[in-house]
Amino acid sequence: MKRVRVIGLLISMIVLLTGCWDQHLMKNSSIIQVFSYDLLKNSKLYVGATVPILGHMDDVQLGGQNRTIFVTSDTPGEARMALGRKIAGTVDTSKVKLLLLGENFARQDIFPYLDMFYRNSRYSLEAELIVVKGNASDSLQIKNQSEPNISRYILNLLESSQGNSIIPIQNIHTIRSTMFDPGEDIILPYLQIVDGSDAANIEGIALFDMRQFSGIVLPPLESTHLQIMKNGVSEENRFTIGNLNNDEHKINRNVTFKVKHLSKKMKVKPDDQGNIHVYFDLRYKTLVTEYPKDNVIGDIPMLKEKFAAYFVDLTNKVVDKLHEANCDAFGIGRQLIAYYPKIWSKLDQKNYYSKVKFHTEVVIETIQSGLNY
DSSP: OHHHHHHHHHHHHHHHHOSOSSOOOGGGEEEOOEEEEEEOTTSOEEEEEEEEOOSSGGGGTTOSOEEEEEEEESSHHHHHHHHHHHSSSEEEOTTOOEEEEEHHHHTSOOHHHHHHHHHOTTSOTTOEEEEESSOHHHHTTOOOSSOOOHHHHHHHHHHHHHHTTSSOOOBHHHHHHHHTOTTOOOEEEEEEEOTTSSOEEEEEEEEEETTEEEEEEEOHHHHHHHHHHHHOOOSOOOEEEOOSSOOSSGGGGOEEEEEEEEEEEEEEEEOTTSOEEEEEEEEEEEEEEEOTTOOTTTTHHHHHHHHHHHHHHHHHHHHHHHHHHTOOTTOHHHHHHHHOHHHHHHSOTTTGGGGEEEEEEEEEEEEEOSOOO
């Protein structure tokens, strides 16, 4: 009898609990894949959004063409409501893949405009952020022949550049801690639309001063070196040095190589005058991938000298731009907070980076040649 009662109770529970009360049916939703944020002259927010035109279920993720909608508002929350009045069905932001920031918009504190992403569980924290030269809304109008879906097109650009060590992988989740860290600044991919609006390029890294875009951009070679120094070596990276010699055939004056391994030591040492000295000890293992002159082994002493001078110059270009942008991409302030808290407490924590002086030592440990795997 007791068993019958238990079974009856279980059956009743199953009947009562069938289904989920908190359902958000996809068939009733309009899924936003991309947001763009721009700042108008009247300080209003100009928000763009793309919604896929569904042909079949696979289109829900990233495929197919898309419809673009624009609204003007004071806040992102107000923009979402305005979008809801223009889009059929419920606005679904859980699958937003990209947040594109116009150049002028990014020059202000960007955090207040991201606040809703952190507070609302229906927003995707995995959306990748990009600074767009000019207006971000223009990037939603790109009509690429090979990839009509703008979300997938830009994501493919990002994936390619990330694989080549040109840009970091940055999304709304990963940048939050850095935005509130007084000892480090964020860096984001920088995108430029090609004339004709049918394509775009990743043009390097946008450097931020705290939570505002500084207006300074590291071009691809310099951003690649910054990425290698910060995050280690990826499989794909390439550097070319020209004018190695006076060979009558111009192509024979060049060498292209990749960094196979970088051993980096960074020491931070304040002095009594209030300056902060940063010592980089960089040791490279390289692989020649193209050398038309075809005598790598015999030219190794010369190539080591050229490679070392090249990386010293490249490092200096990177740190000069970081200084210009007041961007602490290496987290020097974080080192000061951890190891020299008394000195840190006496510094102007908004402008301490101007006190940083870099010293770079480069050693080329190996230059390999042969097959490139």
